[in-house]
Amino acid sequence: MSNREIIFPKSKKNPKEILQTMQDIRANDGNWQEGRVWSLVYYPGEEAYKLLQDAFNLFFSENALNPTTFPSLRKFENEVAAMTTHLLNGDENCVASMTSGGTESIMSALKSARDYAAEKFPHITNPEVVIPNSAHPAFMKAAHYLKLKLVVVPVEKDFRVSVEKMKFSINKNTILLVASAPSYPQGVMDPIEEIGNLALDNKLLFHVDSCIGGFMLPFLEKLGEKIPKFDFRVKGVTSMSADVHKYGYSSKGGSVIVYRNKELRRKQFYVYSEWPGGIYGSPAILGTRSGGSIAAAWAMINHLGEEGYINLAKETLNATHKLMEGIRQIPELFILGNPIMTIFSFGSDEIDIYAVGDEMAIKGWYLDRQQYPANLHLSVHYGHIPYIDKFLEDLTQCVAIVKKSKIRSVSRQFIRFMVRGMAKTLPENWVSKIAAFGNSISSGSTIPKRSAAMYGMMGELPNRNDVHELVLDFLDKLQTPDFKNSQDIH
Numbered sequence: 001m002s003n004r005e006i007i008f009p010k011s012k013k014n015p016k017e018i019l020q021t022m023q024d025i026r027a028n029d030g031n032w033q034e035g036r037v038w039s040l041v042y043y044p045g046e047e048a049y050k051l052l053q054d055a056f057n058l059f060f061s062e063n064a065l066n067p068t069t070f071p072s073l074r075k076f077e078n079e080v081a082a083m084t085t086h087l088l089n090g091d092e093n094c095v096a097s098m099t100s101g102g103t104e105s106i107m108s109a110l111k112s113a114r115d116y117a118a119e120k121f122p123h124i125t126n127p128e129v130v131i132p133n134s135a136h137p138a139f140m141k142a143a144h145y146l147k148l149k150l151v152v153v154p155v156e157k158d159f160r161v162s163v164e165k166m167k168f169s170i171n172k173n174t175i176l177l178v179a180s181a182p183s184y185p186q187g188v189m190d191p192i193e194e195i196g197n198l199a200l201d202n203k204l205l206f207h208v209d210s211c212i213g214g215f216m217l218p219f220l221e222k223l224g225e226k227i228p229k230f231d232f233r234v235k236g237v238t239s240m241s242a243d244v245h246k247y248g249y250s251s252k253g254g255s256v257i258v259y260r261n262k263e264l265r266r267k268q269f270y271v272y273s274e275w276p277g278g279i280y281g282s283p284a285i286l287g288t289r290s291g292g293s294i295a296a297a298w299a300m301i302n303h304l305g306e307e308g309y310i311n312l313a314k315e316t317l318n319a320t321h322k323l324m325e326g327i328r329q330i331p332e333l334f335i336l337g338n339p340i341m342t343i344f345s346f347g348s349d350e351i352d353i354y355a356v357g358d359e360m361a362i363k364g365w366y367l368d369r370q371q372y373p374a375n376l377h378l379s380v381h382y383g384h385i386p387y388i389d390k391f392l393e394d395l396t397q398c399v400a401i402v403k404k405s406k407i408r409s410v411s412r413q414f415i416r417f418m419v420r421g422m423a424k425t426l427p428e429n430w431v432s433k434i435a436a437f438g439n440s441i442s443s444g445s446t447i448p449k450r451s452a453a454m455y456g457m458m459g460e461l462p463n464r465n466d467v468h469e470l471v472l473d474f475l476d477k478l479q480t481p482d483f484k485n486s487q488d489i490h
């Protein structure tokens with residue numbers, strides 16, 4: 001199907017028809033409403049959810065690009081930033097900004113670090129950032145955009161970074177250390193206090209990525225859970241990111257970046273004073289910003305308060321423990337590392353865990369596939385609580401199905417064998433052939449149910465550059481309209 005089959009609509013249609021069509025198209029989406037989706041969506045219960053929608057709608061037209069026009073947004077934004085700073089135990093010198101998400105917060109942190117170091121340490125012309133390989137790819141993306149060199153430190157057997165290894169990665173060009181509280185893949189905490197000391201000893205900046213933990217760990221700590229210090233109480237920490245649109249349960253498009261002081265945050269800002277359109281100043285990366293997500297974040301934090309968040313955290317943590325216990329009861333499966341909160345991953349030494357993911361997808365459950373080693377990931381949120389038993393029941397069945405079906409794993413071995421063979425014999429065009437195969441798996445209007453073969457194949461590709469090309473092909477396909485999906489409206 002080519003792009004040309006979608007044309008700009010000629011005639012006007014009534015809103016009812018448009019909305020009905022959109023509801024129809026939605027039928028194939030992951031059913032998060034019934035707890036089927038284990039990432040991407042966070043549901044705080046009906047009352048809070050409704051408030052979120054109303055608050056968002058109230059301000060969806062307003063633009064936070066120029067907050068002097070909308071003092072309301074300026075107030076909401078500054079208060080969300082300040083409340084988050086308080087939550088993360090920032091002192092009176094700490095300052096913060098709201099951004100559109102974890103990626104923008106992280107990119108802002110790296111830009112500030114880069115420009116701050118350029119001023120303080122002018123002898124450093126090729127700045128380096130030391131980062132665990134478990135850190136979120138937003139850092140890799142940011143470093144790529146900002147032309148910063150990343151020194152990636154592999155994590156240990158417990159999936160945490162070693163302070164010793166970080167220490168040995170520091171050199172005269174290092175400007176910034178990064179760690180996660182917790183890391184996304186296994187939900188484990190890097191040794192924040194020790195890395196904080198390392199940063200202090202070497203006069204380095206230190207960013208703690210608490211995008212996923214920032215609105216969960218503080219409440220678990222207040223519940224009496226043993227959480228090592230991970231926030232501004234750790235002296236060496238100079239910036240932190242925390243996403244309101246994850247366990248803050250706000251609408252998509254909300255995160256906070258907090259800095260140790262104003263001097264550092266100043267480097268995040270951008271000003272262009274020579275534009276004929278006027279003097280332009282912008283606090284972070286986006287220009288026009290929806291008032292909706294800012295208003296929603298303010299409404300959610302003020303509605304729930306510490307009391308509400310503690311309650312959500314408590315029940316979600318209980319559900320997580322129940323899930324982990326259930327998974328430990330399945331002899332073929334194991335939990336990776338020592339997850340500290342409500343996200344974790346599980347794998348298997350005996351069966352193909354991606355095939356388990358496929359069987360679960362057939363039953364309507366959507367789990368992220370992870371690698372090194374192969375495993376499946378769960379971000380548990382409040383909305384999952386009623387569906388834990390059903391999940392475990394289906395998981396037990398799926399493991400049994402995969403264990404029984406020798407045929408499929410043989411065929412996958414065959415695919416791996418083919419991939420290796422193709423790599424040797426067809427160096428020029430084998431990638432595009434595999435990409436075509438990958439596309440055939442993932443095409444159509446529904447979410448692909450069987451992807452184990454593709455993931456297995458990706459894991460077998462001897463050259464990671466080829467995986468890179470494959471993913472570019474895949475993104476290209478994702479950014480192409482699917483005619484079948486759109487014809488009913490044109």
Ligand SMILES: *Cc1c(COP(=O)(O)O)cnc(C)c1O
Nearest residue numbers: 101102103136138184209211212
């Ligand atoms: C989600 C996440 C990010 C990136 O945030 P986005 O909102 O997806 O841009 C960064 N770090 C961690 C640990 C995360 O969980």
